[in-house]
Amino acid sequence: MRMMMRSDVSSLKRSVxxxxxxxxxxxxxxxxxVKNNGDQAVRAYTKRFDRTDIENWRVTKTELAEAYTSIDENDRTILVEAAANIRNFHEKQRTTSWFDSNANGTILGQKVTPIDGAGxxxxxxxxxxxxxxxxxxxxAQVAGVKRIVMVTPPNTDGNIPAGVLAAAHLLGVEQVFKAGGAQAIxxxxxxxxxxxxxDKITGPGNVYVALAKREVFGDVDIDxxxxxxxxxxxxxxTAKADEVAADLLSQAEHDARSSSILVTTEESLAEEVRTAVYSQLRTLPRYKIAKASIEDYGAIIVCDTKAEALETINEIAAEHLEIVTEHPFQDMAKVKHSGAIFLGPYSSEPVGDYYAGPNHVLPTNGTARFSSPLTVDDFVKKSSVISYSEQALQQNGDKIAQFARLEGLEAHARAIETRKERWK
Known part of the structure; x- marks a missing residue:
């Protein structure tokens, strides 16, 4: 795990x-x-890449129900509680249509409509x-999407992990398919x-999934x-080194290319965290993955001042940001770029991954500078509503026609002027 100075931050940036x-x-x-051969192509690629031959790639209702009852009762309870927390948070994001009427009879507004189908x-x-x-x-459910289709790659035995199917059953998702990779997209x-x-595809995957989402964007939307x-x-x-180290490793075990970075003004904490990371790393079941992540993409940056540390945090624009300081809310006010912000010593990042309620589908690779977590808004579309009155067109018709001619669009102007007969 590299020890770095503030001036070295640019070297941490990973290209998309x-x-x-x-x-x-x-x-x-x-x-x-897949466009040409449909199911046959999907099954062929599943056999080739996932090493399993599946005749019927749609999961049956019986499989979904059996998966739900097969998992541990405590696991079911946790899934139910987590789902309730997540639903409660997202209910607060719901937006509604609105309309504004003017004295001259004009009505303007915005109609909010859920998309028809989400993948x-x-x-x-x-x-x-x-x-x-x-x-x-x-x-998607909170937004009002009526048809939700889930795809996920099967194991080599042709099955999907029971916990994944149990979560789908809990939420009432009935269209579940055993397929992954570019063929599923x-x-x-x-x-x-x-x-x-x-109409829209959401959810992360490997490089082939990402490339496929990029290819189909425009024919469908993506997150x-x-x-x-x-x-x-x-x-x-105020931070405890062993807790910080554990949180850094919680991301490192995801993927060999995951990034875990500590930013601090405390040199002693930096050294303690580095020691704790390697001590804890040795006992992790996913040791090889976490070790590769920590050594290739892990870093500790020691800054001279709190202001410099906050500048560094904003430059990194991390997917997840933990603020473990004496005054975390005050420090949060100076953060401009992050997908999700975790405040205080008890708000470890996995709290947000699983249970608290905010979404864990977050912008990565510094894209938190201009994008947001997955929200209810991602599953709705908004239509502008214009109902112009006769009085309003009388008042503004000549100006609208003149504006059209400013752009050289005569037919636009005539579309307005042809209605002049109505108000003579």
């Missing part, structure tokens, strides 16, 4: 993974194959993610014989191109 030309071409070919990608591979089911499905975007296309997970911790003398 555009994939290789070979990977991009492979994704284009997969997408075209949820739940990653598989080295871990199972029932939390991704909750975080993607619940805001293509199926969501363009449909197959058994899966009707959706974001998610990169490896990242956490930054702003800490002072």
């Amino acid at each position: 993974d555009q994939g290789t030309e070979e990977q991009r071409q492979a994704v284009r070919e997969i997408i075209q194959d 949820i990608y739940v990653p598989g591979g080295t871990a199972a993610y029932p939390s991704s089911v909750l975080m993607n499905v619940i805001p 293509a199926a969501l975007a363009y449909g197959t014989e058994t899966l009707a296309p959706v 974001m191109i998610a990169g490896p997970s990242e956490v930054a911790v702003l800490a002072d003398h």
Whole structure:
């Protein structure tokens, strides 16, 4: 884990993974194959990449119900409680249509309408993610989306982890398909014989999923191109080194390319955290992944002043930011860029990953400078409403026509002037 100075921050920036030309071409070919051959193509790629031959790739209602009853009762209780917390938070994000009437009879407004169908990608591979089911499905449900389709790669035995299916069953998601990778994204975007296309695709995945989402964007909407997970911790003398180290490692175990960064003004804390990281690392089940992450993308930055530390935090623009300082709320006020902010010693990042309520689908790779977490707004669209009155057109028609001619659009002007007969 590198010890760095403030001037070295730029070296931490990771470029967005555009994939290789070979990977991009492979994704284009997969997408075209799914567009042409539907279910057959999806099954073929599942056999090739996931090493399992699945005849019926849609999960049955029986499989969903059995998965829910098969998991530990305490696990079910936790899923129920987490889902309630997440739903309660997202209910507060709900926006409604509005209309404003003027004295001259004009009505202007905004109509908010949920999208018809959402596709949820739940990653598989080295871990199972029932939390991704909750975080993607619940805001779509709160928004009013009627059709939610979930795709997730199967294990080599042809099954999906019980916890993932249990979360889907809990939320009432009935359209669940055993497919991952670019072929699953293509199926969501363009449909197959058994899966009707959706309007938006959300959820993280590997590089092939990210490239596929980039390719289909425009035919459907997407949430974001998610990169490896990242956490930054702003800490002072009040922070405990073993707790900070544990939080850094909680992100490092996600992926070998995950980023874990401590920013502090305390040299003694920096040394203690570094020692604690390597001590705790040795006992982690996902040791190899976490070790690669810490050594390649982990860093400790020692700054001269709190102001400099906050500047560093804003430059990093981390997906997750923990503020473990004497006055965390005061320090938060000076933070401009972060996907999610965790305040105080008890707000460890996994609190937000699983249970507290805010969404854990967050901007990565510094994109928190201009983007936001997944919200209910991601699953609605807004239409402007204009009802101009006769009086308003009388008052403003000549000006509108003149504006049209300013742009050289005569037909626009005549579309207004042809109504002049109405008010003579």
